Amino acid sequence: MSQLCVVPTCKFKSSTLCLCCLKNLCDDHLKEHNDLIRIGFECLKEEMMNLNEEMKMIDLEKLIDVQREKLDQWKENCHEIIECYYKQKCDELQQFSREKFEKQRKELNQIETSINNYHQNETIFRKDLQSLRLSLYDLRQEIDQFKRKGIQVTIQPFLLNNQSISIEDSKPNAFHINRAVLTSPDRTIECTDGWQSEFASNDRSILITLADNLCLFDRNLTLIKQSPWPFEGIYDMCWSSTLASFIVVTEKKRVYRINEVTLATERIYGIEEKDWLACTCSEAYLYLTTHEIGTDIFQYKLLPLIRPVKQWQPPFSCKPHESIHTIRSKDRTLALIIRESLGGVINIELRSAATLNRLWSLPLDIRSSGLWSRINCCSLQYNEWLVVHAASSRLFHIDKEGQLKFVHEYQPKLNNATMFGSNTLVIHLGSKVHFHQLS
Structure with a gap:
């Protein structure tokens, strides 16, 4: 017995079974069904032709x-x-x-x-004569050596590897921090507990403060170099690709430059002494913020000499009753962690690095317990951000539009956290450091 057409409003019997969708249709609805498929193909063909024309318009060069x-x-x-x-x-x-x-x-x-x-003195001893003769002989040897070779200059070869510049496809996919990955680290480094837990990284290495030492690790998390830190407490650190150095801000109003290879430290005297708190570098500039309510932001040009260029004061940097805890640079923008007066709301704001105009602002579920409790942030892939709040041991993942994507309370309680490269999350706990591979 013939079945009715599958279309609910149709009272006619089906005349055939559509092979593409396996539905029984009458002649009229089969034609309508085929017409819709044909129209769909025509639309697809038109879309393909439009895309082809768009590709022809792409200026590849x-x-x-x-x-x-x-x-x-x-x-x-x-x-x-x-x-x-x-x-x-x-x-x-x-x-x-x-x-x-x-x-x-x-x-x-x-x-x-x-x-x-001795010549004027009537009495001269043989030992005095011998001593003078030896001194003159040694000096002659030294002068002859200086005449022949001058000062010895030792030059290490300039190292450049294929990882210095990467060329790859741009990836539109969103970046996600997996909650399960954060439950167990891929590697842990034990260290003496200390209040300093700062770090800064580039694509090759990460510099970590472990107690009273600066420790440099490579991408394989192998310790490359360790050096004592004999100076005052460190407030913040950042990497400058232009200077090929780490920049360090300390509690005694000083800014230092640390060589990536040797960890040799020199003070930057071109920067005046102020109550500095946070630092970050773009390709051309160093940005410093002051340690005060009503924070100022200073911009310094890096080359050919470090020199001041611009200063932003409240209400342009922040409101007079607000303070800036952290500043981070990424792709001509600056991320600022801004807090209202004691116990007030904490925001992350993305600003233009050139004008300091606000691009977006997001209030965070944070009430700071102390005047300068640690609140850090770092950039993620695809122009997203990670905010780290030590007091609540929480990580806030924020997308490129300034929307909150993910909040995770890390256990055990963390001191600080940052990204190393695109896929390694580094968690500093004080007595140890955890490394989590995120992809």
Whole structure:
């Protein structure tokens, strides 16, 4: 017995079974069904043709040029860094050579004075003569060596690997922190407990404060270098690709520069002493914030010499009753952690690095328990952000539009956290450091 057409409003018997959807249809509805499929194919064909025309309009060379500009800027920055480093070492060579020469001249004058004094003295002992002869002989040997070779200059080869620049497809997918991944670290480093738990990283290495030491780890989490930190307490750290150095802000109003390879530390005297709290670097600038309610933001140009460029004060930096806890740079923007007066609401704001105009603002479910309790943030993939609140041991994942995606209370209680590269979350607990691979 024939079945009715599958269309509910149709009273006719079905005439055939549609092979594409396996439904019984009458002649009229089968034609209508086929017409809809045909129209769908026509629409798909039109969409394909439109996409084909759009592809023809793509200026591939322009897209390549935009990215090549980044490479050109990187090359120019490297040239500037090398030129500044070369001039610095030339000055050091000149100063060291002059000091060496003057030291030898002074020693020769002292020997001459001693000989003249003995010559005028009627009594002279053999041991005095022998001593002067040995001193003059040693000095001659040193001067001859200086004449032949001058000052020894040892140059390490310039290292550049294929990981310095990566070329890859842009990925539109969102980035997610998996709650399950945070329950157990992939690796843990034990250390002496201390109140300092700062770190900064680039694509190659991460610098971590472990008690009274600075420890540099590579991408394999292998300890490359360790150096004691004999100076005052560290408030914040950041990495400068332009200077190829880590920048450190301390509690005694000082800013230091740390060599990535040797961990040699030098104070940056081009920055005046202020109550600094936080720091961050873009390719061209260093940004510093003051340790006060009604925070100021200072912008310093990095090359050819570190010098002040701009200062933002309340109400442009923040409101007079607010304070900035953290500042982080990413792709011509600045992320600011801003808190209202004691016990007030804490916001994360994304600003333009050029104008400090607000792009978005998000209030966080945080009530700070102390005037300067630790609140950190770092950038994630795809222009997203991670906020770290030590007092509540919570991680806040925020998307590129300024919307809250994920909140996780980390156990055991954390001191600080940051990202190392695109997929390693580093959690500092004080007595140990956890590393979590996120992908």
